[in-house]
Structure formats: structure tokens, C-alpha cells
Amino acid sequence: MKKQYNTKAILASLLIVGFVGMFSETALNIAIVNLMDVFQISAATAQWLTTGFLLTLGILMPISGLLLQMFTTRQMFVGALISLITGTLIGALAVNFEMLMVARVLQAAGMALLLPLMFNTILVIYPPEKRGAAMGFVGLVIMFAPATGPTIGGLLIEYLTWHYIFWFSLPFLIIGLLIGLKYLENVTEVTKPRIDLFSVLLSTIGFGGVVFGFSKAGEGEVGWGSMVVITSIIIGLIALLFFVLRQNSMKEPLLNLRVFKFPMYVVGLLLVMMSMLIIMSSMIILPMFLQTGAGLSVFIAGLMLLPGSALNGLLSPFIGRLFDKFGPKWLVIPGLILVTTMLWFFTTLTTASSVAFIVALHVGLMVGIAMIWMPSQTNGLNQLPPELYPHGTAVMNTLQQVIGAVGTAVAVSILTGGMDSYLHSSSAPTQPAEIANAMASGLQNVFLFTVGIAAIGLVMGFFIRRVVVQREVINSPH
Template identity: 35%
Template structure:
């Protein structure tokens, strides 16, 4: 056990522990804030660089792919580099990436800046969780992870609203300008106050593991991201996913047989860690995909602005940030199972209620439902992962954080692709069903359509043919809107099923806090 860990256990370096947490939380906050700021700016970036939606999406895809490559090797870097060196390097890399994005004259330069940002951000979260697990005993880790959750959930709370306000009044470049001084301040604080946790070890680099994980996770995540915008039977999607699965199989074989694995997959031999990872992954599939559907419904269907859509999500994110430390304290006292059952029950019911969206669902109702859904999630967002890491022995914690973050990332990507694909497919199916109703000569629909056409022609003082064309365009718009809403509702039905699966699996969680990682 390291000297700081021993001192932390005795309780005589509380100030140092608090400083370490504060420095790392600030780094995680600015990384998450940047990501949420950018999401709302996508349409403006399309106009600024003269690119289409498929091209601009690479700002998110490249960021995700880079994270998918960096996170699995974080366990090796945490073991071989000092805490100060790794965090300063990660924070500096992220800040440099922000500078590149802020001054980028072309889309290609901005894309490069996003990759640089992702390298730094991908290392921060696993490092922060590993350090917390090292300097706090199991019985207080829930509370500290809850404190970390404040930064994780406060950034998404203020990000969309702040981004919408800045874009409406200033340039999109301000989204990156605001993160640069925060990154510089955190670099200074880390240089002055950050203490090393643990002693670095000399380890052989697992080259085969690195190559197979890079190709495996990279192509798999790419395939999932393309499936959301294309189709699961698209040759590129099929080839990417098949390649990803093949190389991940090779990666698993390498890590289980190599004497110095880059990512020790034996963490999954601990039942509590495995169950928490599965529950968290299934839940992330439901949550991240569902979180994408709400802005589509509010902006594309209901016509609300990006700022109004961000304000709708603000109360829920604030509730989640407030509840995060409270949930951590409750986990330390009662264990994770009771929190998971409560939180997942609320999440499942509210997700099901989203299957009832309509063309005139009140804004306040959608906001209230989203807030209650986030309240349910606050019981499980950080506590499930903490419980799984608590079950691991200390020397496997860095591997556990890397493995946990990796599977959650893959699950989030898969869930987003799955629900968006379901929404698109079902929207087309519902539209065709409406069209068939007209084509089979439905008497009441035909009478109604002809009446509207005649009314349009009379109002425009135009021939009946002109009125018919206007009525057909109006009918097409109304049918498209209703078909899209029903497609979104169908996607939420699948999300409800996923949340229900997570609820059932949560009954297998250990009821009382586990101190195996002490």
C-alpha cells in the first residue's frame, strides 16, 4: 500500500486528499463541459464550414473513437507513470486541443483538434476514479464518487443552455475559448498541489494487446456510429462490426494469456464487478439513446429552439448533480442493491411514459418527466460503478476502471445506434402505413382530403388542382410528423425494455457494501 494511501487511511492527509480530488474534478468538469457545449453547436458549424450533417458528425465520431482507443490503455499508463505526470500530460493535451479547435480555419483542423482533446479527456476519468479508489477506504468511496458526480452531471446541466445562449449572441469559437482558461488554471493547480498516488512500475508494453484493442474497439464503435445514420445491413456497417468483433476476440485471447496484459480482463471473475458492469451497460444503452430522442422530438418535431431544448433538460441535470453525493452517502450506508432497485424502477416507469408522446404534449410535462427520470438515474449513475470497483482488490482497480469505462462506452454507442435505427425504421413503416390507408380508397379519408383540397382552392382563388397540391403537401407534412413521433415512441418502448432488463439484473447485486478492495 502506498504512503499516501496509508496516510489517507489514518485520516491525517485529509487536506491533500481534498486537493487531489478538487484538481481532478475540475479537469473532468471542463472536459465534459466542452463536449456538451459542442453538441448544440453542430448546425452552426455546418454553416460555418459549409459541410453536411454526415461530415460534421465526425466531430463526435472521431472523439468517441479516440476515447475507445485511449481508455483501454489507461490502466497501463496509470501503472507506469506518476499521477502528476499523467494528469498534467492529459490536461495539457486537452487544453492544446481546445486551442486548436478555437482557431481552426478549416473543418479538418478542427477535427484534428477534437482528436487531441479526446486523448487528454480519455485519460482523465479512469485516472480520477483509480486515484479515488486508492486514497479512500471502501466505506467512504460512495460519498466521494458522489462528489465527482456533481462535476459529471453539472457540466451537462449548464452545457446546452450556455451553448445556446453563446451561439445566439456570439461566435461558435467562444465555446472553445471558455474552456482554455479553465484548463490553464487546472494545469497550474495540478503543478502546484497535485500529489503522486502510488509508485510507478516498470512494465512491458503489450504491443499485440494495443493493436488488437485499437482496431477492435475503433472499428466496432465506428460501425455502431454509422449504423445510426445508415442501416445495419449497410456493407460498411457490417464489415466494421465484423472486424471489430474479430479483433476483440483476439484482444481477449491476448489479455488472458499474456503475462503482463495491457488490460487485465480477470476483473470480470469478480461476480459483483461483472454484474455491475452488465447492469450499467444495459442502462447506458437505454439512457444515452433516449437522451438523443428528446432533442429530436423537441426541436425537429415541435419546433423549439436549441436553447429551449437545453432549458428543458436543465432541471433534470441539476437534480442529478444535487442527488449524486446524497446517493453516494446512501450507498455507503445501505449498499447498492436497494438504490439500484429504487432508481431503476423510477427510470423504467418514466421511460415507458415517454412512449406516449404526441403532437401536442405540453412542454412542462416533457420537462417534468425528464426531471423525474434523472432523479431515478441519480441513485445508480455513480453508485453501481463504485460498488463494482469496491469488490476488486487494490492492484486491479486501475484495470477495473478502464474495463468499466470501456464497456460503458461501447454500450452507449450501441444503444444510441440501436434506438436511432429503430426510430428511423419505424418512422418509415408508420409513414407507409398512412400512405396505404389513402391508397386503398378509405372513403372517410378521401372525403376529408377532397374537402380540404376544395377549401384550399377556394381560399387561394385558384383551380382545384392547385388546392389539391397544397392539400397533399399539408397531408405529407402532418403524416411525416405523426410517423416520426410514433417512431420515437417505438424507440422508447425498446429503451423501456432495456431499463427493465437492468432492473431485473440489479436484484443480483450484493446488498451490503463490500470491503474487498480495502
């Protein structure tokens, strides 16, 4: 029996709320310095607004596959939106750091439910030959929203106060909720799987420990030598090992690791993780370099990175349609070549590099990422049988969060290591010009590391094959 869905309205409601959720994730990052001043808190404390967000995602994402089977689509959607709207409202009214922290955790909890729901719903309501275009719109949200966050956030802080970052988001969330309540249907069957609390505990300690450890190491002041960092990563990895062993021995696992038996899913997952690592590294290092190394304002630095990220988002639906027509290989391999080339040029940046050159490189990098990300992801998920969709999206979203935390931490440590060794051999290490040069030296090291990652990705790209999906019973109207 073919079921008809109002795919456009369902997609619109998910995209609106997804966009706002992703926007608020990065918009507050630009306000961190401002918040340290307002609340009289240290950088390490303020960093918790980001670490806490990532940690909540890292803990909740792995159980999203289970939640997608326990609750109806509408229940998950409403639950995610209540969490997002409550968090955003508390953030808008926050008078102290504690209130703001609660707001961030609630926002992250909403996003942890919403992102897997968005992917899963698209896989169910769109036939395989139209999924690329739909996933392309999701790509627009996932890339464009975080890119506009720092720019719009910077503007709001400059002319109003940081509270307006939350007030700005609130009406859009309410509109998205209303559209969803009207058009979103229950697209999956509720199977009421048995909950294994021990698996939930292992997953929470495992993913939470790894994300926390890497996020803490990425704070700069703490570093890798800290007992907190080492202990939490080791405990996290041990818990993950037991988690994997337990999932493989269970009839109804929390995360079904059978998804790793599908080769194109694995290739797609690795390419998505590689893209995420490159994006997170460049998104944290470039603004630091533009402000400290090139001496530009926060707002200008945000504006410089906007064209590349905007183009990445806007190209995603177009690339989705090309994927539907030609498959992944003719997009992914040229994308990987473009990314590797751009990253190589990034290793040549100095304090004398022109604004136009940096913007052009960033545009090239983000166009290349758009060509890799969505085709790899959609092609990989297409290979899974429908009963594994919730698990496939849960694994992919979880590992993206983990690699995001890892990428940020590794990039910051390579940067600080490069700066320290440069200043160590400098005759005037306290001079602003030398500090700027040290920043450039650290940045070159970070991009050298990402060139290596992209080169490995390029080798993997040659193994990608188009997945031919058996026509499913669900059909969607044009």
C-alpha cells in the same frame, strides 16, 4: 503506514478539468448545424466531430490501465491537461474543419487519460466507507457537465460565435492544471509493465472498429446495410475475440480480464452500461423530437432537458453519502423501478404532450439513473483488489464508450424505422403535421426498447449485494 492526502484539493483539481472536458464534448454537438453552414460541409462530414471524439476515446481507454501503471499520477495528469488545453486552444482559433477535427481528437485524448485517472485516484486516496460521497461528486461532473453543454453552447452561439465554446473552457482548464500541479501527489506505484504491441493493435482495431461501425450506422443517412458499417463491426468483433484470448493467456495482460471473476463488479458494470444506453438513447432522441415533433427551438429544447440532468448531477453527492451509509440495494432497486416507470410513460408521448409533462418525465428518469449509476459503479469497483483498480476502471470506462456509440446508433435506427413505417401508411406523408406524428411514433418505439432494457436491469438489481471491503492502509483526513 498510513498516508495522508489533501483529498479535497486533489478531488477539486480533477473535478474542474473533468467538468470542462465533459462540457466541451456536448457543447459542440449543438453547434453542428451552425458549423455545416460556416465550413460548407455535409452532415456526414460534420458528424465526424462527434464520431472522431468517440473513436479516440474507444481506442485510448483500453490502454489507460497500462498507462496508469507506466506513468506517475502527476505525469498522467499533466499529459492529459496538455492534450486538453492544446486541443481547446486549437478549437478556439480554428479557421477550417480540419483544424477543428484536430482539436477534437486532442480533447478526446486528454479525456481518455483523465477519466480513468480520476476514478483510480479516488479509489486509492479515499477509504471504502468514504468512497461513495467522492464518487458522487464525480457523478455530478459526468452527468451535469454534458447536460449544461447544449444549453450554454446554444447561448454562446446565439449571442457570440461557436469559437467561444472553446474560449469559455480554456481558463477553467488552466486553473485545474495549476491546482493539480500544487496539490496532486503520486498516489500509485509505477510498475513499468511490459507493453505487448500486438495486444495494443488488437484492442485498437477491436474497440475502434466496433465504435466506428456503430457511430457510422447512427449517422442516419448511412444505415446498417452499408458495407462500411458491416465490415468495421465484423472486423472489430473478430479483433476483440483474439484480444480476449490473448489477454487470458498472458502473465501481464494489457487489460486484466480477471476483473470479471468478481460478481458484484460484473453486476455493477452491467447496470452502469444499461444506464449509459438509456441516457444516450434519450439524449439523442428527445432533442430531435422536441425540435421536429414539437416544433421547439434548439435553445428551448436544451432548457427543457436541463432540470433533469442538473438534478441528476446535484443529487449524486447526496446519493453517494446514502450509499456509504446503507449500501447499494436500497438505492438501486427503487431507482430501477423509477426508471422503468418513467420510460413506460415516455412511450405515450405524442405531439400534443405538454412541455411540463415531458420535463417531469425527464426529471424522474434522471433521478432514477442517479440512484442506479453511482452505487452500482462504486460497489462494483470496491470488490476489486487494489492491483486491479486500473484494469477495473479501464474496462468500465471503455465499455461505457462502446455502449454509448451502440445506444446512439440503435436509437437512431429504431426512430427512423418507426418514422418510415408510419409515413409509409400515411395518406399525406409530406405534410409537416404528419412528419411530426411520425417522429412521435418513432420515439415511442425507441422508449419501448429502453423499457425492455430497464426491465432486464431491474431483474439484475435484485442480485446486488453490498461489498464489505477490508480496511485499507490508506487513510484520508476529514
